[in-house]
Amino acid sequence: MTWLRALKETARSGLTVERKRLEPLVALRGAAGLAIIIGVSLTLFGPAVAASSAFGAFQAAIATFQRSWRPRPELALASGTSLAVSTFLGYLTGSHLLLFLALLCLWTFLAGLSWAAGPTVGIIASSNVAIMLVTVTIPTSVTAAAGHAAMMVVGGCVQAALVILFPVRRWGAHRDALADALAAEADYARRLRHDPVAAFDPEPLMAARDAATITPRQARTRPAELHGARGVAERIRPVLASLADPAVGVPPEGKERDRVRELLGAAGTVLDAAARAIRHGAPVQISPAALAALKTPDTGAILTGPAYRAATRLRALLKDVLETAGNTQPPPTPTPTPAPTPTPDPPATPAEPPAPEEPPTPTTHPTPTTHPTPLLRPSLFALVPAAIRAVRAEFRHDSPVTRHAIRVTAVAAAGYLLGHWLPLGHGYWAPMASVMVMRPDFSQTYSRAVARFGGTLVGVALATGLVQLAHPGTGLSAALAVLCAGMMYLLMRTGQVAAQACVAAYVVFLLGMGGQQWTQTVPERVVLTLLGGVLAMIAYAVYPAWETPRLRTRLADWLIADGRYAAAVVDRYAHPAGKACPDVRESLLAARDARIAWQEAVNRAKNEPVRHRGLSRAAAADAEETLAQLGRVAMLMEAHLPERGDTPVPAAARLAEALRKSTEQGAKAVRERRVPKWDAVRTALEEWDGEGVPDRVVRRGAGLLLETLDEFSDALDTAPPPMLVDGSATKRPDADGPRDPEEGPGPTAR
Structure with a gap:
C-alpha cells in the first residue's frame, strides 16, 4: 500500500462515526459524578480547585468505560489516584523547565511501556500524562497542589462510589460475552447444515473465557447462570463439527445427512434461546419442535457409529446449557433406546477437555449449588508483579511497545519545548495532543491524529459559538462542561471524531469556568493540536514499528x-x-x-x-x-x-x-x-x-x-516451476524449501 492510500484509509477510519449501542444510563452516571465533584469544589474551594478536581473525576469516569473485565470501581480509583500523583509531582518540578522536562520524559516513557500490561493500563497511563500537562498549571503553591491532588483522588472515589451505589446492568459485559459465544456457536451450527466444513472464529469463545476470569470478590457475587455455561459451550463446538463433517460423520447426502441437518438446526435454536436468556437474565423459551428434534430415540434409529455418539453427546451438552441458563423445562428424558447397529468403532465421548482449573462437567448436570471452580484474576495490587514481568519481556529495541515508548517520549519532549518557545501561550496543548493520539501501531496513531484535529475543530467551533451567544458565567460554564462530558461518555464508542469534539468543548467550558476567555484558549488550542498531531505522525514515519x-x-x-x-x-x-x-x-x-x-x-x-x-x-x-x-x-x-x-x-x-x-x-x-x-x-x-x-x-x-x-x-510455495529446454514446465524437486521468488537478504519492508 502506498503512503497516499494509507493516509486516505487511516483518515477515513478516524473520521468514521459508527452506529453502536449507546448506554445512556452509564453516561448519565459518569456525568453525575462529575457534576457532584464540580459543585462541591466550586462551593468550598473555588473555580481553580473545581477545574483540577473535574479533570480527576472526568478521567476516572473514562477509565470505567474501558474494555476491561475488572470491577469498574477499581479502575476509577486507580485512575484518580495515579492522576493525583502525576499532578503533584509535576507541579513540584513545573517551575524548572529542565527538571519538569526530565519528569515528563520519565513519566511518558513509563506510560509508553505500560502498554505491555494491556491496552486498558496503557490508555489510563497515557491519559494521565496528557491531563497532567494541563493540571500542573492550575495550582499556585505546593499546599494548593496537594489540595488539588487530593480532590482528584476524591473525584475518583466519587465515580467509584456511584458505580457501587447505582449499578447499571451489573455483570452486563460478562453476560454479553457469554451470550455472544453461544450465539456464535448457534450460527456455526446453522452454517454447518449447508457447509459441513464451515470455518469458526474462536474469538467469541476466547472473549467469554476472559470474561469468566474474575477476581475473588467478583466470584462471590457472580450470577448463577454465568457458572459453568462457558465450559459447556467450549465442548459443544467440537461435537457440532464432528457431527457435520463427512470425513468422520455421515455421508454428504442421504437420510443420515438429513437427520444431522435437523439436529444442527435444533441445536442452533436451543443455543440462540440460551444466549438470549443469559444476555437478559430471563428464563429460556424454546419451541417444542426444537426440543422434539433432539430426542435420542429418533436419532438412534438413523445414525450409527461416531455420528450417533456425537448426536447423543450434543443433546447432553445442550441440556446442560439450558439448565445452566435457568431453563425450567429441560428437554424431556428419552427412553433408553440403544443404537440399532453396533459398529467396530471403540466407544468414545466427543468432548473438548476443560481447562486445568475447571473440573470436568459430568454427564449428568450437577446440582444447582455445585459450580466449577472459577478462573481467578489477580487483584489490582497483585497485578503489579505481572505487569513488571510483561514490561521486562517487551524491553528490547525491536519490540513495538519499546519503540512506542521511545517515540512518544521524544515527541512529548519536542512538543513541550516547541509549545514553550512559540508565542502562543498554553504550550502544553501540543504534547498533550501527541500523547493522546500515539499508539504502538501505525493505523491507530494516524487515524486518531486525524480524528483529534477534526474533532477539535468541530468542538471548538461549537463551544465558541455558544460562548459568543450566551456569555456564560462560572455556573453556566460548569453546567456546559458537565453536559459536554456526558455527551462524550455517551458517544465515545461511536468513533474518535465524535468523542474528541465533545472533549474539545469540555475543556473550553472548563477553563472558561476558571476565568479564561475563549480567545485565550481557542486559537492556540487549534494550532498546537495540529502541531502535536503532525509531530506524532512524523515520529511514526521516522521511527516506525511496522507489523x-x-x-x-x-x-x-x-x-x-x-x-x-x-x-x-x-x-x-x-x-x-x-x-x-x-x-x-x-x-x-x-x-x-x-x-x-x-x-x-x-x-x-x-x-x-x-x-x-x-x-x-x-x-x-x-x-x-x-x-x-x-x-x-x-x-x-x-x-x-x-x-x-x-x-x-x-x-x-x-x-x-x-x-x-x-x-x-x-x-x-x-x-x-x-x-x-x-x-x-x-x-x-x-x-x-x-x-x-x-x-x-x-x-x-x-x-x-x-x-x-x-x-x-x-x-x-509461490515460485514458478523450472522450465525445460523446450519451454515446458517440470515438477520442482522435493528439496527442503525452495525459496520465494522475491527473496532478499531477509524479511524486509519498504
Whole structure:
C-alpha cells in the first residue's frame, strides 16, 4: 500500500462515526459524578480547585468505560489516584523547565511501556500524562497542589462510589460475552447444515473465557447462570463439527445427512434461546419442535457409529446449557433406546477437555449449588508483579511497545519545548495532543491524529459559538462542561471524531469556568493540536514499528502452536486418558492465542504503507485458511478421544512426535522464507498403515492433518516451476524449501 492510500484509509477510519449501542444510563452516571465533584469544589474551594478536581473525576469516569473485565470501581480509583500523583509531582518540578522536562520524559516513557500490561493500563497511563500537562498549571503553591491532588483522588472515589451505589446492568459485559459465544456457536451450527466444513472464529469463545476470569470478590457475587455455561459451550463446538463433517460423520447426502441437518438446526435454536436468556437474565423459551428434534430415540434409529455418539453427546451438552441458563423445562428424558447397529468403532465421548482449573462437567448436570471452580484474576495490587514481568519481556529495541515508548517520549519532549518557545501561550496543548493520539501501531496513531484535529475543530467551533451567544458565567460554564462530558461518555464508542469534539468543548467550558476567555484558549488550542498531531505522525514515519515484516514470524508461531495442539491430541490415542487431558486444553488455548495474534497482525499490517518482500496477501490468506483447517482437523480428532482404559494405538505416539518436530522445523523454514516439508509426518503415517488402524475416524483424521500441512506448503510455495529446454514446465524437486521468488537478504519492508 502506498503512503497516499494509507493516509486516505487511516483518515477515513478516524473520521468514521459508527452506529453502536449507546448506554445512556452509564453516561448519565459518569456525568453525575462529575457534576457532584464540580459543585462541591466550586462551593468550598473555588473555580481553580473545581477545574483540577473535574479533570480527576472526568478521567476516572473514562477509565470505567474501558474494555476491561475488572470491577469498574477499581479502575476509577486507580485512575484518580495515579492522576493525583502525576499532578503533584509535576507541579513540584513545573517551575524548572529542565527538571519538569526530565519528569515528563520519565513519566511518558513509563506510560509508553505500560502498554505491555494491556491496552486498558496503557490508555489510563497515557491519559494521565496528557491531563497532567494541563493540571500542573492550575495550582499556585505546593499546599494548593496537594489540595488539588487530593480532590482528584476524591473525584475518583466519587465515580467509584456511584458505580457501587447505582449499578447499571451489573455483570452486563460478562453476560454479553457469554451470550455472544453461544450465539456464535448457534450460527456455526446453522452454517454447518449447508457447509459441513464451515470455518469458526474462536474469538467469541476466547472473549467469554476472559470474561469468566474474575477476581475473588467478583466470584462471590457472580450470577448463577454465568457458572459453568462457558465450559459447556467450549465442548459443544467440537461435537457440532464432528457431527457435520463427512470425513468422520455421515455421508454428504442421504437420510443420515438429513437427520444431522435437523439436529444442527435444533441445536442452533436451543443455543440462540440460551444466549438470549443469559444476555437478559430471563428464563429460556424454546419451541417444542426444537426440543422434539433432539430426542435420542429418533436419532438412534438413523445414525450409527461416531455420528450417533456425537448426536447423543450434543443433546447432553445442550441440556446442560439450558439448565445452566435457568431453563425450567429441560428437554424431556428419552427412553433408553440403544443404537440399532453396533459398529467396530471403540466407544468414545466427543468432548473438548476443560481447562486445568475447571473440573470436568459430568454427564449428568450437577446440582444447582455445585459450580466449577472459577478462573481467578489477580487483584489490582497483585497485578503489579505481572505487569513488571510483561514490561521486562517487551524491553528490547525491536519490540513495538519499546519503540512506542521511545517515540512518544521524544515527541512529548519536542512538543513541550516547541509549545514553550512559540508565542502562543498554553504550550502544553501540543504534547498533550501527541500523547493522546500515539499508539504502538501505525493505523491507530494516524487515524486518531486525524480524528483529534477534526474533532477539535468541530468542538471548538461549537463551544465558541455558544460562548459568543450566551456569555456564560462560572455556573453556566460548569453546567456546559458537565453536559459536554456526558455527551462524550455517551458517544465515545461511536468513533474518535465524535468523542474528541465533545472533549474539545469540555475543556473550553472548563477553563472558561476558571476565568479564561475563549480567545485565550481557542486559537492556540487549534494550532498546537495540529502541531502535536503532525509531530506524532512524523515520529511514526521516522521511527516506525511496522507489523508487515513480522508477519512470517506470526505465521510461524501459529504453525508451532497448531502443531503442538495436533500432536497433543494424537498422542492421547497412544495414551488414553478420557476427558482429563490438561495438555490438550493448554495447547488448544495457545493455538487460539497464536491465531488471534496473527489476525491482529494482519489487521494492523493491511493499512501500513509497506510491502513484505516474500509474503503476498494472497499467500498469507491461503496460509491462514490452511492453518485454520489444521486446527479444525485436530479438533475433530479431539472430539473422539478414547476413554481411559481403551486400547492404545502405539503408532499415534510416533505420529505425535513427528508432528511436533516437523512443525517446529517448518516454522523455522517459514521464518527463513523457505517452504516447509513434511517427510517425517508422511513416514509416520506409512508406518501406522503397516500396523493396522483400529478406528477409521482416527486414521482419517491423521490423514487430513498431513493433507492440510501439504496445502500449507503449497500456499507458501509461490515460485514458478523450472522450465525445460523446450519451454515446458517440470515438477520442482522435493528439496527442503525452495525459496520465494522475491527473496532478499531477509524479511524486509519498504
